[in-house]
Amino acid sequence: MTSVLLNIVWMVLFFAVIITFNQRLQLYSYQRNVEKAVVRLEELATKSKEDAINSIKSFAPEGIDLRGDISGFLEFFTIEPVSLDPFGVLKRLEHLLDIRRSRSVEFVSRIAPKATKTEKENIEVILEAATAVNYIYKVVRHFLLLGKKTKSLMIFVQLDMQLPMIMKQAEAYYAAQTTFTAGKPIGDGLGPLVASKLIFGSPQKRIAEDIIYSEVDIEKRKVIVLKAEGPGGVVGKPGEAVKELVEGLEGKVSRIIMIDAASKLEGENTGEVVEGVGAAIGDPGPEKYKIEEVAVKYKIPIDAIVCKMGLEEALTTIKKEVVEASDVIVERVKKMISERTKEGDIVIVAGIGNTMGVGQ
Amino acid sequence: MKVVMVQKSQRNTIVSIILTLIAFVLFISVSLFEELADLSMVIMIVGLVLLAASWGVYFLSGKSAPKEEVENVITVIACRNCGQVEERSFAPGDYIFKDMGQCKKCSGPSFIKSIYSVSPKKE
Ligand SMILES: [Zn+2]
Numbered sequence: 001m002t003s004v005l006l007n008i009v010w011m012v013l014f015f016a017v018i019i020t021f022n023q024r025l026q027l028y029s030y031q032r033n034v035e036k037a038v039v040r041l042e043e044l045a046t047k048s049k050e051d052a053i054n055s056i057k058s059f060a061p062e063g064i065d066l067r068g069d070i071s072g073f074l075e076f077f078t079i080e081p082v083s084l085d086p087f088g089v090l091k092r093l094e095h096l097l098d099i100r101r102s103r104s105v106e107f108v109s110r111i112a113p114k115a116t117k118t119e120k121e122n123i124e125v126i127l128e129a130a131t132a133v134n135y136i137y138k139v140v141r142h143f144l145l146l147g148k149k150t151k152s153l154m155i156f157v158q159l160d161m162q163l164p165m166i167m168k169q170a171e172a173y174y175a176a177q178t179t180f181t182a183g184k185p186i187g188d189g190l191g192p193l194v195a196s197k198l199i200f201g202s203p204q205k206r207i208a209e210d211i212i213y214s215e216v217d218i219e220k221r222k223v224i225v226l227k228a229e230g231p232g233g234v235v236g237k238p239g240e241a242v243k244e245l246v247e248g249l250e251g252k253v254s255r256i257i258m259i260d261a262a263s264k265l266e267g268e269n270t271g272e273v274v275e276g277v278g279a280a281i282g283d284p285g286p287e288k289y290k291i292e293e294v295a296v297k298y299k300i301p302i303d304a305i306v307c308k309m310g311l312e313e314a315l316t317t318i319k320k321e322v323v324e325a326s327d328v329i330v331e332r333v334k335k336m337i338s339e340r341t342k343e344g345d346i347v348i349v350a351g352i353g354n355t356m357g358v359g360q
Numbered sequence: 361m362k363v364v365m366v367q368k369s370q371r372n373t374i375v376s377i378i379l380t381l382i383a384f385v386l387f388i389s390v391s392l393f394e395e396l397a398d399l400s401m402v403i404m405i406v407g408l409v410l411l412a413a414s415w416g417v418y419f420l421s422g423k424s425a426p427k428e429e430v431e432n433v434i435t436v437i438a439c440r441n442c443g444q445v446e447e448r449s450f451a452p453g454d455y456i457f458k459d460m461g462q463c464k465k466c467s468g469p470s471f472i473k474s475i476y477s478v479s480p481k482k483e
Contacts, residue, residue: 003400007391010404184433185456185475196457231455317433317477357475359457 023153030156034144037163038137044174045137048130049074055181056123059112069111073127074134076103094286104128121232122183122356129177129315136170169311176315180233185357187314190307191259193326195227195351196360198333204360207244210236212360218334220343226350233356239287242350243294251298254345256291257305257336259329260352261322264308271321272308273328280304281352291350303336305329318357372417379414383407433477441468450475 053070060066078100081092108115108123115123140159147155179186185193199214206212206229213226224245228236246253260280264270279291279302295302307325337347386407390400433450437460444465456475463470 003391003394003397006400006404010387182450182452183455184450184477193456200457231458317431318475320476320478323474323476357455359455359472 027151027153027156030153030160031144031147033160033163034140034147034156037167038141038144040167041133041137041140041170044170045134048133048174048177051177051181052126052130055126056112059115059119059123061113064111066111069107070127070130073107074131076100076131090286090289093284097284097286118183118232121234122180125233125354125356126177126180129173129180132173133170133177136166136173140166172312172315175312179316180356183231183233183357184317186316186354187309187318187322188261188353189318189355189358190261190309190322190326190329191351191353192227192230192355192358192360193318193323193351194259194329194333195225195349196230196358197326197330198223198349199225199227199360208237208241210234211238211241213241213245214360218347219338221337221341222344222346223337224346224348226348227358227360228353228355230355230358230360233354235283235352235354237287238281238350238352239283239290242348243290245348246294246298246300249346251300252346253298253300253348254341255303255337255347256295256300257303257333257347257349258291258352259305259333259350260307261309261314262306263314264310268308269321270309270313270319271325273325273332274306274308275332276304276306278302278304280306281350303340305332305336376414376418379410379417383410383414386410431477433475435472436474437470438473439463439466439468439470442466444470445473 049070053066056066056070078096081089081096083089104124104127105120108120108127112120112123140163143155143159146152147159176186198218199216202214202216204212204214207226210229211226212229213224216223216225226238226241226245228234228238242256246256258280260282262274262280262282264272279288279295281288281291291302294300307322307329309319309322313319313322333349341347384407386403390396390403396403434447435450435454437446437448438444441463442465444463446464454472454475456472458472460470460472462468
Protein backbone atom coordinates (compact mmCIF):
# COMPACT_ATOMS: atom_id res chain seq x y z
CA MET A 1 0.00 0.00 0.00
CA THR A 2 2.72 2.43 1.04
CA SER A 3 4.69 1.48 -1.99
CA VAL A 4 1.85 2.34 -4.36
CA LEU A 5 1.30 5.67 -2.57
CA LEU A 6 4.96 6.38 -2.70
CA ASN A 7 5.03 5.58 -6.37
CA ILE A 8 2.24 8.05 -7.03
CA VAL A 9 3.92 10.75 -4.96
CA TRP A 10 7.12 10.10 -6.87
CA MET A 11 5.40 10.34 -10.26
CA VAL A 12 3.60 13.56 -9.32
CA LEU A 13 6.83 15.05 -8.04
CA PHE A 14 8.61 13.96 -11.18
CA PHE A 15 6.10 15.57 -13.53
CA ALA A 16 5.85 18.67 -11.40
CA VAL A 17 9.60 19.11 -11.62
CA ILE A 18 9.70 18.38 -15.33
CA ILE A 19 6.83 20.67 -16.22
CA THR A 20 7.61 23.58 -13.92
CA PHE A 21 11.35 23.61 -13.97
CA ASN A 22 12.04 22.18 -17.40
CA GLN A 23 13.14 25.43 -18.97
CA ARG A 24 14.92 26.56 -15.82
CA LEU A 25 16.91 23.34 -15.78
CA GLN A 26 17.79 23.73 -19.44
CA LEU A 27 18.79 27.32 -18.92
CA TYR A 28 20.88 26.32 -15.95
CA SER A 29 22.69 23.57 -17.79
CA TYR A 30 23.49 25.79 -20.81
CA GLN A 31 24.53 28.61 -18.52
CA ARG A 32 26.87 26.29 -16.65
CA ASN A 33 28.60 25.27 -19.88
CA VAL A 34 29.08 28.89 -20.84
CA GLU A 35 30.31 29.78 -17.36
CA LYS A 36 32.86 26.98 -17.51
CA ALA A 37 34.04 28.28 -20.88
CA VAL A 38 34.30 31.83 -19.57
CA VAL A 39 36.39 30.63 -16.63
CA ARG A 40 38.77 28.93 -19.04
CA LEU A 41 38.83 31.97 -21.34
CA GLU A 42 39.57 34.25 -18.42
CA GLU A 43 42.42 31.97 -17.44
CA LEU A 44 43.77 32.09 -21.01
CA ALA A 45 43.40 35.87 -21.23
CA THR A 46 45.17 36.42 -17.91
CA LYS A 47 47.93 33.98 -18.77
CA SER A 48 48.43 35.46 -22.22
CA LYS A 49 48.71 38.95 -20.75
CA GLU A 50 51.19 37.80 -18.10
CA ASP A 51 53.23 35.93 -20.72
CA ALA A 52 53.29 39.02 -22.92
CA ILE A 53 54.47 41.18 -20.02
CA ASN A 54 57.13 38.63 -19.06
CA SER A 55 58.47 38.36 -22.59
CA ILE A 56 58.73 42.14 -22.96
CA LYS A 57 60.00 42.92 -19.44
CA SER A 58 63.68 42.43 -20.22
CA PHE A 59 63.57 44.91 -23.12
CA ALA A 60 61.62 47.59 -21.27
CA PRO A 61 63.22 50.83 -20.08
CA GLU A 62 63.34 51.76 -16.38
CA GLY A 63 60.37 53.41 -14.74
CA ILE A 64 57.70 52.49 -17.26
CA ASP A 65 54.25 51.19 -16.36
CA LEU A 66 54.56 48.13 -18.57
CA ARG A 67 51.47 46.40 -17.19
CA GLY A 68 49.29 49.45 -17.65
CA ASP A 69 50.62 50.16 -21.13
CA ILE A 70 50.11 46.61 -22.32
CA SER A 71 46.63 46.35 -20.76
CA GLY A 72 45.74 49.49 -22.66
CA PHE A 73 47.19 48.25 -25.91
CA LEU A 74 45.26 44.97 -25.75
CA GLU A 75 42.08 47.03 -26.11
CA PHE A 76 43.35 48.67 -29.30
CA PHE A 77 40.78 48.57 -32.06
CA THR A 78 40.51 49.31 -35.75
CA ILE A 79 37.29 50.57 -37.27
CA GLU A 80 36.61 49.00 -40.64
CA PRO A 81 36.13 51.44 -43.50
CA VAL A 82 32.58 52.07 -44.64
CA SER A 83 31.65 49.76 -47.52
CA LEU A 84 28.25 51.29 -48.24
CA ASP A 85 30.04 53.34 -50.86
CA PRO A 86 32.51 50.74 -52.11
CA PHE A 87 34.59 53.16 -54.18
CA GLY A 88 38.21 52.86 -53.08
CA VAL A 89 37.34 50.75 -50.06
CA LEU A 90 40.55 48.72 -50.37
CA LYS A 91 42.69 51.86 -50.51
CA ARG A 92 40.97 53.09 -47.38
CA LEU A 93 41.38 49.71 -45.71
CA GLU A 94 45.06 49.62 -46.61
CA HIS A 95 45.49 53.09 -45.18
CA LEU A 96 43.92 52.00 -41.91
CA LEU A 97 46.04 48.84 -41.77
CA ASP A 98 49.15 50.94 -42.39
CA ILE A 99 48.24 53.25 -39.53
CA ARG A 100 47.53 50.30 -37.25
CA ARG A 101 50.89 48.76 -38.14
CA SER A 102 52.78 52.00 -37.53
CA ARG A 103 50.99 52.50 -34.22
CA SER A 104 51.99 49.03 -33.16
CA VAL A 105 55.60 49.59 -34.31
CA GLU A 106 55.69 52.84 -32.35
CA PHE A 107 54.25 51.21 -29.27
CA VAL A 108 56.75 48.36 -29.34
CA SER A 109 59.66 50.78 -29.84
CA ARG A 110 58.49 52.70 -26.82
CA ILE A 111 57.98 49.76 -24.43
CA ALA A 112 60.89 47.65 -25.70
CA PRO A 113 63.63 49.98 -26.97
CA LYS A 114 66.33 47.45 -26.06
CA ALA A 115 64.99 44.77 -28.40
CA THR A 116 66.58 44.00 -31.76
CA LYS A 117 64.61 44.37 -35.01
CA THR A 118 63.68 40.67 -35.01
CA GLU A 119 62.68 40.76 -31.34
CA LYS A 120 60.55 43.85 -31.91
CA GLU A 121 58.76 42.18 -34.81
CA ASN A 122 58.11 39.16 -32.64
CA ILE A 123 56.77 41.32 -29.80
CA GLU A 124 54.32 42.82 -32.29
CA VAL A 125 52.83 39.43 -33.12
CA ILE A 126 52.86 38.40 -29.45
CA LEU A 127 50.73 41.44 -28.69
CA GLU A 128 48.47 40.65 -31.64
CA ALA A 129 47.84 37.13 -30.32
CA ALA A 130 47.22 38.43 -26.80
CA THR A 131 44.76 40.98 -28.18
CA ALA A 132 42.87 38.22 -29.98
CA VAL A 133 42.60 36.06 -26.82
CA ASN A 134 41.54 39.08 -24.77
CA TYR A 135 38.89 40.01 -27.34
CA ILE A 136 37.39 36.52 -27.49
CA TYR A 137 37.22 36.40 -23.68
CA LYS A 138 35.48 39.75 -23.48
CA VAL A 139 32.90 38.96 -26.15
CA VAL A 140 31.94 35.60 -24.63
CA ARG A 141 31.80 37.13 -21.15
CA HIS A 142 29.57 39.88 -22.54
CA PHE A 143 27.04 37.36 -23.84
CA LEU A 144 27.17 35.34 -20.61
CA LEU A 145 26.37 38.42 -18.53
CA LEU A 146 23.73 39.55 -21.02
CA GLY A 147 22.11 36.11 -20.89
CA LYS A 148 22.13 36.12 -17.09
CA LYS A 149 20.63 39.59 -16.98
CA THR A 150 17.84 38.82 -19.44
CA LYS A 151 17.48 35.13 -18.42
CA SER A 152 17.33 34.40 -22.13
CA LEU A 153 17.57 30.74 -23.07
CA MET A 154 18.14 31.86 -26.67
CA ILE A 155 21.41 33.63 -25.90
CA PHE A 156 22.76 30.66 -23.94
CA VAL A 157 21.75 28.09 -26.55
CA GLN A 158 23.38 30.07 -29.36
CA LEU A 159 26.51 30.68 -27.35
CA ASP A 160 26.75 27.08 -26.18
CA MET A 161 26.48 25.80 -29.75
CA GLN A 162 29.33 28.01 -30.94
CA LEU A 163 31.53 27.34 -27.93
CA PRO A 164 33.54 24.40 -29.31
CA MET A 165 34.65 26.55 -32.27
CA ILE A 166 35.28 29.63 -30.15
CA MET A 167 37.32 27.69 -27.59
CA LYS A 168 39.37 26.08 -30.34
CA GLN A 169 40.21 29.52 -31.69
CA ALA A 170 41.11 30.94 -28.30
CA GLU A 171 43.33 27.95 -27.48
CA ALA A 172 44.98 28.28 -30.91
CA TYR A 173 45.79 31.95 -30.37
CA TYR A 174 47.12 31.23 -26.90
CA ALA A 175 49.30 28.39 -28.16
CA ALA A 176 50.44 30.68 -30.98
CA GLN A 177 51.59 33.29 -28.50
CA THR A 178 53.82 30.75 -26.77
CA THR A 179 55.36 29.85 -30.13
CA PHE A 180 55.85 33.53 -31.03
CA THR A 181 57.62 34.17 -27.74
CA ALA A 182 60.25 31.58 -28.61
CA GLY A 183 60.49 32.88 -32.19
CA LYS A 184 59.96 29.42 -33.63
CA PRO A 185 58.90 29.07 -37.27
CA ILE A 186 55.14 28.59 -37.62
CA GLY A 187 52.98 26.63 -40.04
CA ASP A 188 52.01 29.80 -41.87
CA GLY A 189 55.71 30.24 -42.62
CA LEU A 190 55.45 27.59 -45.32
CA GLY A 191 55.43 30.13 -48.18
CA PRO A 192 58.55 31.99 -46.99
CA LEU A 193 60.24 28.64 -46.25
CA VAL A 194 59.74 27.45 -49.84
CA ALA A 195 60.96 30.82 -51.14
CA SER A 196 64.05 30.65 -48.91
CA LYS A 197 64.81 27.17 -50.16
CA LEU A 198 64.70 28.45 -53.74
CA ILE A 199 66.98 31.46 -53.16
CA PHE A 200 69.28 30.19 -50.42
CA GLY A 201 72.76 31.58 -50.96
CA SER A 202 71.96 34.10 -53.70
CA PRO A 203 72.15 37.88 -53.20
CA GLN A 204 68.95 39.59 -52.08
CA LYS A 205 67.47 43.00 -52.67
CA ARG A 206 64.82 44.79 -50.67
CA ILE A 207 61.51 45.85 -52.20
CA ALA A 208 58.26 47.13 -50.69
CA GLU A 209 57.58 46.89 -46.95
CA ASP A 210 59.55 44.08 -45.28
CA ILE A 211 59.88 42.13 -48.54
CA ILE A 212 63.10 40.88 -50.09
CA TYR A 213 63.59 39.28 -53.50
CA SER A 214 66.27 37.41 -55.32
CA GLU A 215 66.81 36.35 -58.91
CA VAL A 216 67.68 32.73 -59.53
CA ASP A 217 68.08 30.65 -62.65
CA ILE A 218 65.80 27.63 -62.88
CA GLU A 219 66.00 25.64 -66.14
CA LYS A 220 67.25 28.75 -68.00
CA ARG A 221 64.30 30.86 -66.85
CA LYS A 222 64.84 34.02 -64.87
CA VAL A 223 62.91 33.37 -61.66
CA ILE A 224 62.30 36.24 -59.24
CA VAL A 225 61.51 34.82 -55.81
CA LEU A 226 60.13 37.05 -53.08
CA LYS A 227 59.33 36.60 -49.42
CA ALA A 228 59.00 38.59 -46.22
CA GLU A 229 62.35 39.42 -44.64
CA GLY A 230 63.04 36.98 -41.79
CA PRO A 231 63.55 35.83 -39.19
CA GLY A 232 61.23 38.31 -37.45
CA GLY A 233 57.48 37.70 -37.42
CA VAL A 234 56.40 39.80 -40.39
CA VAL A 235 54.27 39.23 -43.49
CA GLY A 236 55.21 42.43 -45.31
CA LYS A 237 53.45 43.66 -48.43
CA PRO A 238 53.91 40.94 -51.04
CA GLY A 239 51.18 42.43 -53.23
CA GLU A 240 52.99 45.74 -53.41
CA ALA A 241 56.23 43.88 -54.21
CA VAL A 242 54.67 41.85 -57.04
CA LYS A 243 53.11 44.99 -58.46
CA GLU A 244 56.39 46.91 -58.37
CA LEU A 245 58.32 44.04 -59.94
CA VAL A 246 55.81 43.53 -62.76
CA GLU A 247 55.56 47.26 -63.45
CA GLY A 248 59.37 47.49 -63.39
CA LEU A 249 59.54 44.77 -66.05
CA GLU A 250 56.75 46.47 -68.02
CA GLY A 251 54.60 43.40 -67.69
CA LYS A 252 57.06 41.04 -69.32
CA VAL A 253 56.33 38.31 -66.79
CA SER A 254 55.00 35.04 -68.14
CA ARG A 255 53.70 33.56 -64.87
CA ILE A 256 53.16 34.39 -61.23
CA ILE A 257 53.33 31.43 -58.87
CA MET A 258 52.04 31.93 -55.34
CA ILE A 259 52.70 29.63 -52.42
CA ASP A 260 50.71 29.80 -49.21
CA ALA A 261 49.31 27.81 -46.34
CA ALA A 262 45.59 27.06 -46.66
CA SER A 263 43.11 26.06 -44.01
CA LYS A 264 42.22 22.41 -44.29
CA LEU A 265 38.78 20.89 -44.02
CA GLU A 266 38.22 18.36 -41.27
CA GLY A 267 39.25 14.97 -42.62
CA GLU A 268 41.94 16.38 -44.89
CA ASN A 269 45.55 15.65 -44.03
CA THR A 270 47.98 18.23 -42.75
CA GLY A 271 50.74 18.78 -45.27
CA GLU A 272 48.63 17.90 -48.32
CA VAL A 273 49.87 19.89 -51.34
CA VAL A 274 47.21 21.14 -53.75
CA GLU A 275 47.40 23.25 -56.90
CA GLY A 276 44.98 25.81 -58.24
CA VAL A 277 44.70 29.19 -59.89
CA GLY A 278 44.31 32.63 -58.37
CA ALA A 279 46.08 34.80 -55.86
CA ALA A 280 46.78 32.54 -52.89
CA ILE A 281 47.03 35.07 -50.11
CA GLY A 282 44.92 35.41 -46.98
CA ASP A 283 45.34 39.12 -46.25
CA PRO A 284 42.36 41.38 -45.48
CA GLY A 285 42.20 42.41 -49.15
CA PRO A 286 44.60 45.13 -50.30
CA GLU A 287 47.56 42.87 -51.13
CA LYS A 288 45.44 40.33 -52.97
CA TYR A 289 43.81 43.12 -54.93
CA LYS A 290 47.15 44.53 -56.07
CA ILE A 291 48.30 41.17 -57.39
CA GLU A 292 45.03 40.50 -59.19
CA GLU A 293 44.98 44.00 -60.64
CA VAL A 294 48.48 43.84 -62.07
CA ALA A 295 47.91 40.29 -63.35
CA VAL A 296 44.79 41.39 -65.17
CA LYS A 297 46.46 44.49 -66.55
CA TYR A 298 49.21 42.47 -68.24
CA LYS A 299 47.20 39.22 -68.62
CA ILE A 300 49.63 37.19 -66.53
CA PRO A 301 48.36 33.79 -65.38
CA ILE A 302 48.52 33.23 -61.61
CA ASP A 303 49.17 29.73 -60.29
CA ALA A 304 48.63 28.80 -56.67
CA ILE A 305 50.23 26.01 -54.71
CA VAL A 306 48.92 25.59 -51.18
CA CYS A 307 49.67 23.29 -48.28
CA LYS A 308 46.74 22.29 -46.08
CA MET A 309 46.80 22.78 -42.32
CA GLY A 310 44.47 23.62 -39.44
CA LEU A 311 44.22 27.04 -37.78
CA GLU A 312 46.22 25.95 -34.75
CA GLU A 313 48.83 24.28 -36.95
CA ALA A 314 49.21 27.46 -38.98
CA LEU A 315 49.80 29.54 -35.85
CA THR A 316 52.04 27.19 -33.87
CA THR A 317 55.41 25.57 -34.48
CA ILE A 318 55.69 24.19 -37.99
CA LYS A 319 54.92 20.47 -38.15
CA LYS A 320 57.25 17.92 -39.65
CA GLU A 321 54.62 17.12 -42.30
CA VAL A 322 54.57 20.75 -43.40
CA VAL A 323 58.37 20.97 -43.60
CA GLU A 324 58.31 17.84 -45.74
CA ALA A 325 55.58 19.41 -47.88
CA SER A 326 57.84 22.42 -48.47
CA ASP A 327 60.35 20.15 -50.23
CA VAL A 328 57.53 18.73 -52.34
CA ILE A 329 56.43 22.25 -53.27
CA VAL A 330 59.98 23.28 -54.24
CA GLU A 331 60.00 20.40 -56.72
CA ARG A 332 56.50 21.26 -57.95
CA VAL A 333 57.50 24.86 -58.57
CA LYS A 334 60.50 23.75 -60.61
CA LYS A 335 58.37 21.33 -62.58
CA MET A 336 55.68 23.94 -63.14
CA ILE A 337 58.27 26.43 -64.42
CA SER A 338 59.81 23.96 -66.84
CA GLU A 339 56.45 22.73 -68.13
CA ARG A 340 54.54 25.97 -68.44
CA THR A 341 57.15 28.52 -69.47
CA LYS A 342 59.76 28.79 -72.20
CA GLU A 343 63.48 29.33 -71.87
CA GLY A 344 64.33 32.96 -71.24
CA ASP A 345 60.95 33.72 -69.67
CA ILE A 346 60.63 35.70 -66.49
CA VAL A 347 58.63 34.07 -63.66
CA ILE A 348 57.70 35.53 -60.27
CA VAL A 349 57.43 33.15 -57.32
CA ALA A 350 55.87 34.64 -54.17
CA GLY A 351 56.14 32.84 -50.84
CA ILE A 352 53.24 34.20 -48.82
CA GLY A 353 52.99 34.03 -45.04
CA ASN A 354 54.58 35.00 -41.76
CA THR A 355 58.31 34.44 -41.93
CA MET A 356 58.92 34.12 -38.19
CA GLY A 357 61.90 31.86 -37.55
CA VAL A 358 62.67 31.55 -41.25
CA GLY A 359 65.76 33.38 -42.47
CA GLN A 360 67.02 33.56 -46.02
CA MET B 361 46.82 16.52 -22.36
CA LYS B 362 43.45 17.57 -23.73
CA VAL B 363 42.85 13.92 -24.53
CA VAL B 364 43.18 13.02 -20.87
CA MET B 365 40.62 15.62 -19.92
CA VAL B 366 38.11 14.31 -22.43
CA GLN B 367 38.58 10.75 -21.18
CA LYS B 368 38.06 11.90 -17.61
CA SER B 369 34.85 13.75 -18.38
CA GLN B 370 33.60 10.77 -20.40
CA ARG B 371 34.25 8.45 -17.48
CA ASN B 372 32.44 10.82 -15.15
CA THR B 373 29.43 10.88 -17.45
CA ILE B 374 29.30 7.09 -17.49
CA VAL B 375 29.55 6.92 -13.68
CA SER B 376 26.76 9.46 -13.44
CA ILE B 377 24.49 7.44 -15.76
CA ILE B 378 25.16 4.24 -13.82
CA LEU B 379 24.25 5.95 -10.52
CA THR B 380 20.98 7.19 -12.05
CA LEU B 381 20.18 3.70 -13.33
CA ILE B 382 20.79 2.13 -9.90
CA ALA B 383 18.50 4.73 -8.34
CA PHE B 384 15.74 3.91 -10.83
CA VAL B 385 16.15 0.17 -10.30
CA LEU B 386 15.71 0.80 -6.57
CA PHE B 387 12.59 2.91 -7.11
CA ILE B 388 11.04 0.33 -9.43
CA SER B 389 11.90 -2.64 -7.22
CA VAL B 390 10.10 -0.99 -4.29
CA SER B 391 6.86 -1.00 -6.23
CA LEU B 392 7.41 -4.46 -7.77
CA PHE B 393 8.40 -6.51 -4.72
CA GLU B 394 5.98 -6.60 -1.76
CA GLU B 395 8.77 -7.76 0.59
CA LEU B 396 10.57 -4.46 0.17
CA ALA B 397 7.55 -2.37 1.17
CA ASP B 398 8.79 -1.98 4.75
CA LEU B 399 12.09 -0.65 3.52
CA SER B 400 10.49 1.72 1.01
CA MET B 401 11.37 4.85 2.96
CA VAL B 402 15.02 3.85 3.32
CA ILE B 403 15.24 2.81 -0.32
CA MET B 404 13.70 6.03 -1.47
CA ILE B 405 16.21 8.05 0.51
CA VAL B 406 19.08 5.92 -0.78
CA GLY B 407 17.73 6.40 -4.32
CA LEU B 408 17.50 10.16 -3.90
CA VAL B 409 21.04 10.28 -2.51
CA LEU B 410 22.24 8.28 -5.51
CA LEU B 411 20.45 10.67 -7.86
CA ALA B 412 22.01 13.65 -6.14
CA ALA B 413 25.43 12.01 -6.35
CA SER B 414 24.86 11.31 -10.02
CA TRP B 415 24.08 14.98 -10.68
CA GLY B 416 27.06 16.05 -8.66
CA VAL B 417 29.42 13.82 -10.61
CA TYR B 418 27.94 15.02 -13.90
CA PHE B 419 28.28 18.70 -13.12
CA LEU B 420 31.72 18.41 -11.58
CA SER B 421 33.13 16.59 -14.57
CA GLY B 422 35.71 18.36 -16.72
CA LYS B 423 36.42 20.93 -14.05
CA SER B 424 40.05 19.87 -13.80
CA ALA B 425 42.30 22.38 -15.54
CA PRO B 426 44.00 20.99 -18.63
CA LYS B 427 47.78 20.82 -18.41
CA GLU B 428 49.95 22.47 -21.03
CA GLU B 429 51.36 20.21 -23.68
CA VAL B 430 55.13 20.10 -23.88
CA GLU B 431 55.98 20.13 -27.55
CA ASN B 432 59.06 18.51 -28.96
CA VAL B 433 60.80 20.90 -31.37
CA ILE B 434 63.84 19.75 -33.27
CA THR B 435 66.53 21.85 -34.95
CA VAL B 436 68.43 20.21 -37.80
CA ILE B 437 71.94 21.56 -38.42
CA ALA B 438 73.57 20.62 -41.71
CA CYS B 439 76.94 21.24 -43.34
CA ARG B 440 77.15 22.69 -46.84
CA ASN B 441 80.42 20.93 -47.48
CA CYS B 442 80.29 17.35 -46.30
CA GLY B 443 76.60 16.78 -45.70
CA GLN B 444 77.04 16.15 -41.99
CA VAL B 445 73.62 16.39 -40.31
CA GLU B 446 73.06 16.94 -36.61
CA GLU B 447 69.78 17.05 -34.72
CA ARG B 448 69.21 18.71 -31.38
CA SER B 449 66.29 20.27 -29.56
CA PHE B 450 65.31 23.85 -30.37
CA ALA B 451 67.16 26.66 -28.57
CA PRO B 452 65.93 30.27 -28.45
CA GLY B 453 67.51 32.32 -31.23
CA ASP B 454 67.45 29.46 -33.72
CA TYR B 455 65.93 30.15 -37.10
CA ILE B 456 65.91 28.33 -40.41
CA PHE B 457 68.95 29.19 -42.60
CA LYS B 458 70.86 30.70 -39.67
CA ASP B 459 74.63 30.50 -40.00
CA MET B 460 75.97 28.08 -37.41
CA GLY B 461 79.70 28.62 -37.91
CA GLN B 462 82.07 25.77 -38.56
CA CYS B 463 81.09 22.19 -39.11
CA LYS B 464 82.39 19.87 -36.41
CA LYS B 465 83.62 17.34 -38.94
CA CYS B 466 85.21 19.28 -41.80
CA SER B 467 85.08 22.87 -40.44
CA GLY B 468 83.09 23.92 -43.51
CA PRO B 469 80.13 26.33 -43.22
CA SER B 470 77.12 24.87 -41.39
CA PHE B 471 73.59 26.24 -41.12
CA ILE B 472 70.19 25.40 -39.67
CA LYS B 473 68.51 23.35 -42.33
CA SER B 474 65.20 22.82 -40.66
CA ILE B 475 63.14 23.35 -37.53
CA TYR B 476 59.96 21.41 -36.88
CA SER B 477 57.78 20.06 -34.12
CA VAL B 478 57.08 16.38 -33.76
CA SER B 479 53.65 15.57 -32.40
CA PRO B 480 53.75 13.39 -29.27
CA LYS B 481 52.90 9.79 -29.99
CA LYS B 482 49.27 8.80 -29.72
CA GLU B 483 48.11 5.32 -28.89
ZN1 LIG C 1 81.11 19.44 -42.78
